[in-house]
Every structure is written in structure tokens, then in C-alpha cells.
Amino acid sequence: MIESLIKFSIRNRFLVLLIAAGLFGWGVYSVRTGKIDAIPDLSENQVIVFTEWMGRSPQLIEDQITYPLVTNLQGLPQVKYVRGTSMFGMSFVYVIFNDDTEVYWARERVLERLNYAARLLPDGVSPTLGPDGTGVGHILWYTLDAPGLDLGEQRAIQDWYVKFGLQNVAGVAEIASFGGFQKQYQVTLDPNKLTYYGLSVPQVIGAIRANNNEAGGRKFELSGIGYIIKTTGYLQSVEQIGNIPLQTINSVPIRVTDVATVQMTGETRLGIFDLNGQGEAVGGIVVMRYGENADEVIGNVKKKMEEVARGLPEGVKFNIVYDRSGLIQESVASIQHTLLEEMIVVSLVVLVFLLHWRSAISIIIQIPITIATSFILLNAFGISSNIMSLTGIALAIGVIVDNGIIMAENAYKNLATRQAELTATRPANDGLGQTGDPVGANGKLGPNHGNKQPKHTSEQT
Known part of the structure; x- marks a missing residue:
């Protein structure tokens, strides 16, 4: 099998070179379009x-x-x-x-x-x-630098503007908000007053829900113009909630303020987000979707941030707290530098030990072609270019050239043996062959062929 493959390759050199060039070009394309990340995703499905x-x-x-x-x-x-x-x-x-x-x-x-x-x-x-992300999907953290705005206003900007803008980026599974206060209306009931007026908690809740609604009417035409009738009853202030009637006693309405305290406050928090010991901050976490290119998604999120920042209030800007793209670039650059160094060292070692530049070049060419082909396989199996995969390629460079060195040495050994055999047989066969044939051991005619004198058959007198 191997002998047939070698013969086919020698007889079809142009085809072999064309296939190698095609694999190298495909590999370069795979390097540019492959997924890049700093760490491999080993989380469970x-x-x-x-x-x-x-x-x-x-x-x-x-x-x-x-x-x-x-x-x-x-x-x-x-x-x-x-x-x-x-x-x-x-x-x-x-x-x-x-x-x-x-x-x-x-x-x-x-x-x-x-x-x-x-x-x-x-x-x-x-x-x-939950979001279609993984355990290593937190690729970027940011906060809002908003001097002059309280935590509730910052959280409102994050939840109702920034979050919706960044969620449209391709590859983003979720924008998880953190920090600040989520504003809400709170109604604190007084149990003694409820007992005095004979009211229950479900009655108060039902009255508030019934008065926080919008009802639609019908459409009618008047003088050739169509009108749509509707009633808007959404609560918009603390005063409106406090004035909701619960029941009537002796023609006197009992309102929410008579049995409870209404105020605008934040939702109960189980913790706070502190930034570098400088106080609380409001921001979000960008969660990457499963199987996406981390480096590409981070770049797209940063571009989208520039667009979203134009609609922020004056003085408000983004402050990136954690950005994995820096780690990705440093990791990939380090591995690339190591690969380049190893390729140079291996090339020099091959040149020094073989002392034959044509054989050394044939071995050295294998390194970039094999590395480029490995990226084709990485993309085919959905594996990102990360620290572990690139380190594995770097460690395998020595194995890559082993086959070429062994084949070159074997070829030199066989050629030298054959050359010694030919050199040893030539002196004994300069004239005729071993059987008197003018053809020598090398298959060529002897040096005296054609110069022999004809044999006389008559006797001298």
C-alpha cells in the first residue's frame, strides 16, 4: 500500500503539488474564518x-x-x-x-x-x-459611568435602552443586568386599619389591579370621520394609587391611603455590585450564544456600544470592566510566536543534520501545510482555536517532521548502498561480461566491442 502510494506520488508530481497547494490555501482560509477563544468550552451540554x-x-x-x-x-x-x-x-x-x-x-x-x-x-x-449559553459564555462585563444619576435611573437606562440595543447583536444570547434599583410602587398595608374597616388583603390587591387597566370601546363615525373609543386607566403616580377607592361606608369612600402607605422605592435586593471599592455601579453581562466565535462577537458588541452610546443621556458612557478579547489576542499571539520559533528551530536542525538543502526544503514544507490542514479539521469538528488546541499543534511540530526525516534518511541509505554495489562491480566488467558477452554488468557494451580482429582460418605457407 505504502509502496504503491509512493510510486503514484513520484509519477504524478504535479498532482501531488496541486493537492498540497490546495490544502494549504484551504487551511489559510480556515485560520481566518475559524472560531477563536482563549479557553476551551468544556461545560456540559x-x-x-x-x-x-x-x-x-x-x-x-x-x-x-x-x-x-x-x-x-x-x-x-x-x-x-x-x-x-x-x-x-x-x-x-x-x-x-x-x-x-x-x-x-x-x-x-x-x-x-x-x-x-x-x-x-x-x-x-x-x-x-435559561439562555442558550454555556458556563464560559460571559465574554464581556460593562458598567455605566453616569455622574449625577441615581442608581434607579441608571438601572432604568440599562433595562429599557442599553439592554435592548445590545441584544440585537448576532451571537449574543442574553444581556444580564446587575446593580442599582428596579423601581416599583410599594403598598405597605396596616393590619389594624384593615381590621377596623373590615377589609382584607385580597380586596386591596383586587382593587388596585382593577384600576390599573385599559379598556377598549368601539369605533363610530361622525361627519365622515371615524373615532375609536378607549379608556386609559394605567396608574402613573403614587397619588393615583392612593386615591383608589376600596369600599364606601355611609357614602364615604375608603381609599388605599386610609389603610396603607404608598411609596416609590426599589425592589428588595439580596446583594449589591461594588466597583473597585468606589461605590455601587449599574451594568450588564454579555452572554455569548452556544457555539459562536467569541472574538467576533466581542468585536460586534463593541461596535454596537458605539451606536448605543449616541442615545445615552449627556455625560453617560460605557465602562468596560472585563473584556475577554484581550486574553484571546494575547493567548493566540503567544502560541503563534511559539509556533514560528519552533518552525525556525526545526528547519535549522534539519539543515544542519542532513546537509542537503533540497531534502531539507522538502521536509520543512511539510510544517506549514500540516499546520494549515489541522485548522481544517478543527473547523470541521467545531473546535475553536484556543490555548489547548494551539498548544497541541505546537507540541506536534516535532512529530510532523519525523516522517520526512526518516524517509529522507532511508532514501539516502538505499541510494548509498546501491551506489556502492555499482562501484564494486564496474572494475571487473570493463571488458566483456562474465559469460564472455560484450555487454557488461551495467547493461552497456564493453569498451572493446567492435575493435576485435577477425580470426584467420588459412595456414601460413
């Missing part, structure tokens, strides 16, 4: 199911949410195992699939099963899927 039921204890969350979801999600195809975690007001279920399972197919299977499992959960509880 999982789908996260998140369920929120605020105000409930972890034991209640476990019994009524986590346990029903885990037991119903265990029968999915290509699932290795299902994990569940319960905490105060929240439930997390991790569905771990086989590594070769397509991630979006897995998410569809989980959604199908959730449609059935939702009927087993308490009223008003709706499980949702």
Missing part, C-alpha cells in the same frame, strides 16, 4: 429550567416545583441525568444531555415536556428556559 415563586421557602419550592419538574424531565431522549436545586423563591433544574446532542433540539424537547409538566405546578407559576 445542558438546558436550564428556571422557575420563580417569590416568598416561598426552599422546602415548599422543592416539594411543589422542583420535584415535579425533575420527575417529568427524566424521561427525555438522550438525557444523561437531571439535577434540581431549590432556594428561597426560586427553583433551578439542570437537564444534562449527551455531548453529541444538538443544543436547540434539546431545548425543543424540554419545552415540549414543560407544556405537560406545567399543569402539575401551582397557579401562577410558569417555568422558563
Whole structure:
């Protein structure tokens, strides 16, 4: 097999060179278009199911949410195992699939099963899927540098403007906001006043919900003009909430302010985000979608930030806290420098030991062609160019040239042996061959062929 391949390559040198050039060009294209990241993604192929039921204890969350979801999600195809975690007001279920399972197919299977499992959960509880990212998908963190704005205003800018702008970038799975206050209206009830007026908590909640609504009417025409009738009843201030009537006693309305305190405040926080010990900050985390090119996504997010920054209030700007692109560029540059050094060292060693420039060049050419071909395989299997994959290529350079060196040495050895055999047989066969044939051992005519005198047949007298 190997002998036939060698013969075919020698007889079709142009074809072999053409294939090598094609592989090298394809490899260069793969290097430019391949995925680049600093670290390999070794996280499990999982789908996260998140369920929120605020105000409930972890034991209640476990019994009524986590346990029903885990037991119903265990029968999915290509699932290795299902994990569940319960905490105060929240439930997390991790569905771990086989590594070769397509991630979006897995998410569809989980959604199908959730449609059935939702009927087993308490009223008003709706499980949702986590973002289609991985454990190493946090590629960029940023904060808003907004002097003169309080934390609530900064969080409003982040949630209602910046977040929606950056989510449109290709390859971004989610923009997770952090820090600041999420503004909300809070109604603090006084139980003594509720008892005095004979009201209950559900009555107060029902009255506020009924008065925070918009109703549509009908369309009618008047003098050739069509009008649409609607009523707008959305609450827009603390005063409007406080003036909502709950009931009437002796023609006197009992309002919300009579039994509760209404105020604008922030949602209860479980922690704060502090930036470099300089105080609280508001920002977001860019989560990359599964299987995307980290370096390309970061570049696109930065370009989008420049566009979004034009619509920010005066004096507000982005402050990038963590950017993986720097680590990616430094890691790739370091490995590239190492590859170049190894190629030069190996080339010099081959030249010094073989002392034949044509043989050395034939071996040295293998290095860039083989490295370029390896990037074709990386792209084919969806492996990014990261520290581990590039280091593996760097370590394999010595193995790459081993085959060429062995073949060159073997060729030299066989040629030298054959040359010695020819040199040893030539002196004995300068004239006739061993059988008296004028053809020598080398297949050529002897030097005296054609100069022999004819033999006389008559006797001298």
C-alpha cells in the first residue's frame, strides 16, 4: 500500500503539488474564518429550567416545583441525568444531555415536556428556559459611568435602552443586568386599619389591579370621520394609587391611603455590585450564544456600544470592566510566536543534520501545510482555536517532521548502498561480461566491442 502510494506520488508530481497547494490555501482560509477563544468550552451540554415563586421557602419550592419538574424531565431522549436545586423563591433544574446532542433540539424537547409538566405546578407559576449559553459564555462585563444619576435611573437606562440595543447583536444570547434599583410602587398595608374597616388583603390587591387597566370601546363615525373609543386607566403616580377607592361606608369612600402607605422605592435586593471599592455601579453581562466565535462577537458588541452610546443621556458612557478579547489576542499571539520559533528551530536542525538543502526544503514544507490542514479539521469538528488546541499543534511540530526525516534518511541509505554495489562491480566488467558477452554488468557494451580482429582460418605457407 505504502509502496504503491509512493510510486503514484513520484509519477504524478504535479498532482501531488496541486493537492498540497490546495490544502494549504484551504487551511489559510480556515485560520481566518475559524472560531477563536482563549479557553476551551468544556461545560456540559445542558438546558436550564428556571422557575420563580417569590416568598416561598426552599422546602415548599422543592416539594411543589422542583420535584415535579425533575420527575417529568427524566424521561427525555438522550438525557444523561437531571439535577434540581431549590432556594428561597426560586427553583433551578439542570437537564444534562449527551455531548453529541444538538443544543436547540434539546431545548425543543424540554419545552415540549414543560407544556405537560406545567399543569402539575401551582397557579401562577410558569417555568422558563435559561439562555442558550454555556458556563464560559460571559465574554464581556460593562458598567455605566453616569455622574449625577441615581442608581434607579441608571438601572432604568440599562433595562429599557442599553439592554435592548445590545441584544440585537448576532451571537449574543442574553444581556444580564446587575446593580442599582428596579423601581416599583410599594403598598405597605396596616393590619389594624384593615381590621377596623373590615377589609382584607385580597380586596386591596383586587382593587388596585382593577384600576390599573385599559379598556377598549368601539369605533363610530361622525361627519365622515371615524373615532375609536378607549379608556386609559394605567396608574402613573403614587397619588393615583392612593386615591383608589376600596369600599364606601355611609357614602364615604375608603381609599388605599386610609389603610396603607404608598411609596416609590426599589425592589428588595439580596446583594449589591461594588466597583473597585468606589461605590455601587449599574451594568450588564454579555452572554455569548452556544457555539459562536467569541472574538467576533466581542468585536460586534463593541461596535454596537458605539451606536448605543449616541442615545445615552449627556455625560453617560460605557465602562468596560472585563473584556475577554484581550486574553484571546494575547493567548493566540503567544502560541503563534511559539509556533514560528519552533518552525525556525526545526528547519535549522534539519539543515544542519542532513546537509542537503533540497531534502531539507522538502521536509520543512511539510510544517506549514500540516499546520494549515489541522485548522481544517478543527473547523470541521467545531473546535475553536484556543490555548489547548494551539498548544497541541505546537507540541506536534516535532512529530510532523519525523516522517520526512526518516524517509529522507532511508532514501539516502538505499541510494548509498546501491551506489556502492555499482562501484564494486564496474572494475571487473570493463571488458566483456562474465559469460564472455560484450555487454557488461551495467547493461552497456564493453569498451572493446567492435575493435576485435577477425580470426584467420588459412595456414601460413
